[in-house]
């Protein structure tokens with residue numbers, strides 16, 4: 001079985017995305033205790049079109065070359081049209097800055113679709129929470 | 140590992156986990172704290188307290204034979220199991236077990252849509268098939284069929300129907316257990332049973348005829364702990380040609396009585412095949428007008444006459460009903476016309492035509508239509524925006540504990556329920572307006588007074604919610620109303636209320652339980668049914 005480290009090394013070799021990860025989470029604790037090699041390759045960054053802070057987050061991600069998806073609270077289309085198909089192929093990390101219900105739902109979808117868990121969650125403002133969902137690899 | 144199944148040594152538990160892993164593959168047995176935490180009930184009213192119902196591990200089989208093997212191992216080591224299909228029973232217990240230390244049997248990987256039969260409008264699915272999955276499979280096949288789904292689309296036809304869940308389209312489909320046809324069940328001894336026509340080898344009508352021959356036992360596997368359901372058939376609705384909705388407004392307090400009676404008549408005679416929902420501008424949106432807010436906040440509940448005066452002065456109705464007709468456009472129009480005539484018997488009633496649709500809806504219509512589960516389209520909208528009580532973590536109101544009492548479908552019963560529940564609301568300082576709200580109308584002949592009590596990460600709020608829930612059960616029992624569904628933490632309480640003839644119903648369940656699950660491994664305590672070894676303890 002591929003170990004977590006092997007998988008991540010393969011991911012790092014294929015892309016420079018972890019650098020982008022630091023760019024979109026500049027002041028957040030998410031990257032602080034982890035070496036570059038432990039940061040996930042993000043499949044997509046999720047933001048909420050209704051909130052400027054979240055839109056900025058989406059813009060930063062896009063500028064770093066990460067694909068983004070804008071929601072307006074409801075995650076139905078994101079799940080039904082996008083993540084369902086991506087996660088059918090295998091686990092893939094996503095990150096976001098959304099209202100709490102969005103991550104509440106995505107956490108459960110992620111666990112059901114593959115073995116993915118929320119590895120970071122932090123309140124950023126009154127109504128927004130930053131989060132990262134990542135594959136769990138067992139060796 | 141935080142929790143062990145009670146009475147099971149840690150050595151035996153480890154051996155059992157190894158044997159589960161042999162059965163389902165090592166990647167599909169979850170025993171780390173992080174993994175097991177995902178099976179906690181996010182809306183538990185005991186969150187973080189000793190009494191919170193928590194699992195010891197989870198196992199996720201993908202085939203019936205694997206379920207049988209899991210059951211065999213559980214019997215050997217007396218390990219309690221708790222099956223879930225998609226595990227989204229939020230408000231009624233989530234994916235947490237009915238007995239702490241149980242191993243959750245997470246059937247999410249058994250997610251095949253085995254058949255969609257367009258000619259006979261039926262399907263056969265496994266437990267992990269969600270409403271989204273079934274909808275997608277129907278669309279992919281191009282079948283002109285509708286599903287009927289609950290508000291959140293991530294649940295499953297099997298899990299939802301087994302807990303007597305409900306949806307929103309046409310009569311005959313909204314009550315999901317009622318719309319099932321045929322089951323496959325792994326019994327506690329590991330045998331596989333098929334019900335109805337499924338008991339006939341080579342049967343050609345398993346999803347077409349419910350009863351087969353002899354006693355019809357399907358109901359024994361709903362809200363029960365008698366087996367693990369591995370397949371179920373459901374009847375689906377052929378896509379209707381059109382839909383129309385109309386509304387009726389009435390202006391006096393007592394008008395609710397003929398309003399509800401007329402809706403009942405239209406439903407029971409088959410003239411209206413959708414839901415007739417009830418509302419009142421005097422109980423909703425009230426915060427907008429301080430004068431109304433004051434009337435509604437009166438200690439002991441609002442005075443109906445004062446509200447009637449307010450309604451007259453502000454030219455708003457006291458009660459409204461929204462009617463829904465599905466079918467041929469011409470037939471819908473004729474039925475609506477007949478309904479208009481019927482409602483005109485209520486003095487002052489106003490009949491107003493609402494939106495109409497033809498099917499299939501365009502993607503644009505799907506985006507703009509109100510409450511698209513009315514058209515069998517699964518979604519997660521109910522979890523977005525103000526629809527949910529969610530807040531950031533410093534806000535105590537996190538989720539809901541649903542209290543759902545079945546009461547008669549008539550105006551007098553609603554008035555009595557509003558009065559009784561308003562008293563409880565005052566006692567526990569819960570929002571009065573909520574308790575004077577109107578019933579949900581999923582069933583044809585009874586209604587549900589559904590309340591969502593606040594669940595929090597704050598123990599004091601949860602304590603109050605629990606006390607209010609207990610009081611609601613008690614007052615309901617005193618008035619001859621019972622809950623149709625409840626979270627495991629309250630299932631003993633609810634089942635105790637069904638006490639006719641010295642609790643003979645529960646004793647009957649226990650007799651069955653002891654006979655078919657002598658080791659008491661399946662969902663101990665579910666619906667207040669405990670196996671002998673735990674009953675005696």
Ligand SMILES: Cc1cc2nc3c(=O)[nH]c(=O)nc-3n(C[C@H](O)[C@H](O)[C@H](O)COP(=O)(O)OP(=O)(O)OC[C@H]3O[C@@H](n4cnc5c(N)ncnc54)[C@H](O)[C@@H]3O)c2cc1C
Pocket residue numbers: 222223224225226227228229230231232233234246266288289290291293294295296297298299300301302303304305306366367368369521522539662665
């Ligand atoms: C905001 C909100 C709105 C909701 N709206 C609705 C609604 O409109 N209608 C409605 O009905 N509900 C509603 N619910 C409640 C709940 O979310 C749904 O009923 C949901 O479909 C139930 O979860 P599930 O389908 O994943 O079933 P599960 O959680 O998998 O199962 C439900 C129960 O059935 C038993 N069970 C499941 N599978 C099996 C099996 N294979 N064998 C034996 N026993 C089994 C288990 O004891 C389990 O606890 C709502 C909840 C929330 C929070």
